[in-house]
Amino acid sequence: MKPKTKVMKIAIAVSLLATLTMAGAPENVAYGQSLEKLTVRFTWKLKGEYAPLYVALEKGYYKAEGLDVQLAEGNGAQNVLKALAAGNENFGYGPAVAAAQAVSQGLPVKVVALYQTSAPMGVIAYPDTPLKGPKDLEGKRLAISVGETFGDMIRPFARVNNVDLSKIQLIQMDASARTMQFLTRKIDVMSVYLSNELPQIEKRAGVKFNVIKVTDFGLSVLGSSMYVSNAFAEQNPETVKKLLRATAKGYRDAMANPKEAAKIMAKHMVVAEQPDVLDAQVEATVVSTNAPAGKPIGWQADADWQATLNLLKETGGITDIKPLNAYFSNAYLQ
Structure with a gap:
């Protein structure tokens, strides 16, 4: 083989390999862009309820969206919501009823996906x-x-x-x-x-x-949800969409195979949990997941929000009810 011909074939092979590699990579990564680092702060210690997010993490759904997501424990919903409002956290994951109270108190935060219409x-x-x-x-x-x-x-x-x-x-x-x-x-x-x-x-x-x-x-209040500050959502709408899209895939897989989701969650538990307990936790979580027909997982209905807000006002949990779009948005769900 002539040297020039050999060099040409090697160049073509390298070019083809690069093309195939780029085609199989996430869009943001394919062009040499680094992953966007984000933290999702849970409002409590690790538990089976969080399995769908770990499924999304382990299966590479976040990475496929160009996101480097860290899932982290928290110490109470109000603390997480205040950190979001102050710009010290990117996303929070916890009961939407806590966000309802926070918004009514003036915190600039919003629920962008609702995973339980009733906290169990x-x-x-x-x-x-x-x-x-x-x-x-x-x-x-x-x-x-x-x-x-x-x-x-x-x-x-x-x-x-x-x-x-x-x-x-x-x-x-x-x-x-x-x-x-x-x-x-x-x-x-x-x-x-x-x-x-x-x-x-x-x-x-x-x-x-x-x-x-x-x-x-009589205490049916909104459960697990994804929080974000108003400023972060307005400045980074595509990031919010990517995170929710990947999280929905984690929920989809957990609903299809709860036992697999429990096994994935077990790998990430700070304190080891017995397999049958994790199985029960994850099973109960996916059964209560908000997956309305014809809508994305996490879609929020006005009626569910209005019922929770009315209950909070009637019982003194909040003093006034703001327009519903102050509390939540479906704009980032796809």
């Missing part, structure tokens, strides 16, 4: 502690924590159900201490997410607890 909360007690309805909370010791959804909503819940809060011993403690205090019977009742803490604590205790679902007693 409950209150639990040991089998020998009567608990059939909200009035049974009177005379009992209830642990609450800063940033915990039911703790934030205990007053509206009490008003709706004519519960005398003065007859409940509200004991504020660190979130990490609540479970142990409950298991050792130092408190009588505690609130849980039915999709997360309940299967975990029942496994540890080896019993089935008495449970009241707060949604059965």
Whole structure:
């Protein structure tokens, strides 16, 4: 083979390989652009509820959108929302009802995707502690924590159900201490997410607890959602769209295969969780996922928002209701 011919063939081969590589790469990466670094700050410690986002991370859906996403634990919804408003965080993931209160208080934040139209909360007690309805909370010791959804909503819940809060011993403690205090019977009742803490604590205790679902007693409020500051969304609309598009793919896969999602989540748990508990958490999460027919996962309906806002106003959780577009937007969902 002549030297010039050999050189030409090598050049063509290299060019072809580069073309194929670029074709298979994400658009932003294909042209040598670096990934955009982002953080999604959860409002709580890692739990099975967050599995869909880890599915999106592990399967490369964020990277395919040109995003380098870090998923990080948080310490309460209000703290995360304040950090977003101050520009110290990119995205937050937590209960939309907390965002509703924050917006009503003047924080410049918005919900850009709603993954649960009703937060799956409950209150639990040991089998020998009567608990059939909200009035049974009177005379009992209830642990609450800063940033915990039911703790934030205990007053509206009490008003709706004519519960005398003065007859409940509200004991504020660190979130990490609540479970142990409950298991050792130092408190009588505690609130849980039915999709997360309940299967975990029942496994540890080896019993089935008495449970009241707060949604059965007038406290149906918006659940898991993606938050962003108004300024960030306005300045980076394509970034928001990319993050939500990739997250929706994670939700889609988790809904199709919850056990696979639980296995992926297990790899990322800071504190290892038993497989059957994670399975139960993820299964309960995907069952409650907001995936309306003909709409993107996370689509938000005016009626769901209006119902939560009306409840908050009627029970004193907020003083005034702003226009709905102050609270949420579907503009970034595709």
